[in-house]
Amino acid sequence: MRKRTMPMTETDQPRVLIVDDNAAILKRAVSLLSRACAIVGAVSDPRAALEAVNTLRPDVVVLDISMPELNGFEVVGQLRRSGSTVPIVFLTVDDDEDLLRAAQAAGGIGYVVKSRIPSDLLTAVTEARAGRAYVSRMG
């Protein structure tokens, strides 16, 4: 497990937990979101994410779908069963309508395609915190 806790800010920035087993994507997402968010955790192990949601109490979780052992949909399933209602922004390399529908059915409010992280991720997180959906442009 790789886990990093950032110092809290006193601003109204959204507190974000980022979960992705790909180190390059995790680094990129942290670097991008830390300009406007408080990154409360960045973990590569989906099981650690379950614990981190309970202990770090993020406003939004940015969650990769394709991870070994426990995929993003399974993580959300476990979170919802444990009573967590934290908004989820799914991250995926798949620019795919079927997967988008599955992500929405699983309880995600945001869906960001990884190649569009620079333009979409911050907006998706901000919208998710406000309770609004955001989906990367497909095609």
Add this chain to the structure above:
Amino acid sequence: MASTGGRLAMASKDRLSVAVVVTMLLQIGCVWEVARRQMELGEARHAYLPIIVVSTFVLTDVAFAGALIVTGKRRDGAEPMEEFRDRLMRTHEAHRTRIARQLHDDIGQRVAVLTMELDGLSDALPPGTTDLRTRIQALSARTLGLAKDIQALSHAMHSSKLDYLGLVSASAALCREASDEQHVEVDFRSDDVPERVPQDVALAIFRVLQEAVDNAVTHADVAHVSVALRSRGDDIELEVVDRGLGFDPKAPAGDDGLGLITMRERVRLVRGELVVDSRPGGGTTIRARVPIRTPM
């Protein structure tokens, strides 16, 4: 059950072989003891006799054991071959899954990062560099296209949709994609298929669907293909029908026939059966029926 029978047959053959070896050792031991006593009694000149007896026994036993192994191999030949085919098929599937995941989770993500970096580079360019910006954006678009191709290849090798969406939704998506890409209408219906289907059963049916739809849109020369997935008691039945060119299923299998063999093997692996009904000019119906509860 067949593989259990095979293991039992192999086990009984092994027991017989062990019995032959033990008998051989006892014979050698007895005859050696006789020779030793003869030597103690000063009859060393006759000691060669036990050696001849031992040699005769050993040769007889070796011939018997050899015959046992040869006939045993012939008798059990079908079982090891079936196990070998099963193992081959499972290994092949495991390799496909591993390569697909590597493409999706590693190479695909690296290309995604590359796209991001190109976009970042384009954004960081100073004003007055329009031409360079345009060229970098074109590179980014090409990289994005590469990412999509990698994603499509990964899905063709092992559909993550099957893992995430389940058999019915993944099958519907496959038919929709085939319609879009091949300009053939692939109509999909499902009826009462359980939400949770064992993974090996779902994968076998999905692979048959992939192959059957691919065959139909590639070879049948049709504008429409019908796919139905339904429950039949404790079984799941997949039916792929086209009214196209058809073929003679009894004709010797060439390269194109390999697909049919693979479909049969996949279905057999999960204790199901595959029926291919086709004739030249009369269209093709492929029907796979697989029990949901696979016997252990």
